[in-house]
Amino acid sequence: MTASGVERAVTYAVLALFSVLALAPIAVIVLTAMHPPGALLTGVELPHSVSLATFRSAWDAGGFGRLMASSVLVSASVVALTTALCIPAGYAFGTMRFPGATPIFYVMLAGMVVPFESLIVPLYYTFRDAGLTDTYWALILPQTGLSISFGTFWMRAFFRSVPVELADAARVDGASSWRVLWRVLVPIGRPAILTMVVLVFMWTWNEFLLALVMISDQSHRTAPLGLSTFQSRYGVDVPSVSAAAVLVAAPVVVVYLLTQRQFLRGMLAGSIRG
């Protein structure tokens, strides 16, 4: 099918509009962050000169070295645990027939359906009774639990999309279920797995509410939480808040840029293979 000139123009116009809508807020924040710290801004203003000084001062003032380290620790743990649990779970749901598979899978899905906010209060009391508040476990365990729903759902969809003959061939070839998974299916599933890793990383990195409820100790704060205290302490210092926001978002952007080709393949795989 070839698009006519008018169709093409309309397509580009719509795409351009959505690109502007998506990119404008980011551009505004980056531009704002380039103003000197403490500058009084009345709206969107272009900086007189490009300066990275605000980033440096925001980094120091917010103590981002410590915050980033906490965020990296929590995100890496959640991603590692989620990946280690969801690949075998998705494999079981996607390729094996066992009694109760469907009801158990629906229970897993409940984690994606129930709003997390509704669980956070009972979760807080449970963790407090267990003496786990103000520890990294209070961030890692709930977020792993939350990610497992999506991860299992995602990996199950991947394993269902792989031609069943591949696993059959490996089984007849003498491979155990475990070997079929790790030697045959996981290498094919790299884009799907990487996509899950990026999404879970993103959600974990950006998680704010859980950290706010579970953590009061300064030393266990994560980067988004640091951003909030930053804002209250420097109430009206818009350039500094903007710079801090850019700093917090940067790792996610970097991870996405590094993995975008595989990420897109993973996102598209399901839609093409059905």
Added chain:
Amino acid sequence: MSSSPVAITFEGVVKRFGPVTAVDGLTLDIAGGEFMVLVGPSGCGKTTALRLLAGLEAVSAGRITIGGREVQGLPPRRRDVAMVFQDYALYPQMTVYRNLAFGLESRKVPRAEVRAQVEQAARRLELDGLLDRKPRELSGGQRQRVALGRALVRHPQAFLMDEPLSNLDAKLRVDMRAEIAALQRETGVTTLFVTHDQVEAMTMGDRIAVMRAGVLEQVDTPDRVYAEPANVFVAGFIGSPAMAFCELTARRQGDRFCLGNGALQLEVGVEEVPETVTVGLRPEHVRPWSAEAGMAGPFEGVVDSVEVLGRETFLGVRAGEGVRLTARLEGSARHELGERLRFGVERGTAHLFDTQSGAALAHSV
């Protein structure tokens, strides 16, 4: 190397998927070293039977043995069979070498031996130069060879092949047919080959097993299945173009019977036939009329289809109510649609079937 060829048996094997019975009481003995072809139309249960033997599906009832050992409770890896799939099912991320080595490595064969075995199989299948390639860099025929190599390299007790030629073009298919048959003869490994293509069945199998709707209809050598089909279904399925059938009324004439319906009259030497009987005639036994000996006729019909194949021509001839035969002519004969044709039927070539049950009553009468 597997020592001596092993026999395979299915005893009353049933496979149900929910309310659907895919394989219904299959009993089949495959002798050690035999090349058995399981043939039938799509959905007849032949692939399911193969998967039951491989252990990829669990039997609902019955027994399967390989070399006298009951296997229905064993996982695929404990059955020591190799399978070639319709879509080859090569591991896309592995090189040809790794594809071939995978089965041996799964069985913890020492590395040096793996290399020796893979190289030997690669030489046999002319894959030597391709060992470093990935499957996506291979042609269809090469992929097929890798799939065969993967089965060959393990020296299994049985080869299971699930329509392995159906994705190849016509010429390659003929070559691979010969190649697979030769490989099987060389290795002497008991083979179960599934196909819906009756030409493959006829040309490759020591014996062929014809299935329909989960039920085994006949097992015999290809020429016997062709010459003495057990029922109307087998008669119509084996042979191309298919055998033509018509219902004729029987009348006793001395020690013979005359079967006819006005347009067609055939005399057959049988002891007893029901009043109405289904008569099957193969195209090669129906020809344009020439007053040669041994021909019954002449009969008249109207040509309603013409298939010129060069070496031979097939004419569809409608001769009265419910009688449509296919006639075979040597070379490319010129006939027009709608033309009236006088034809004859070679005596002693009719197959008689019970009209109700479809079971064969007599052959070559």
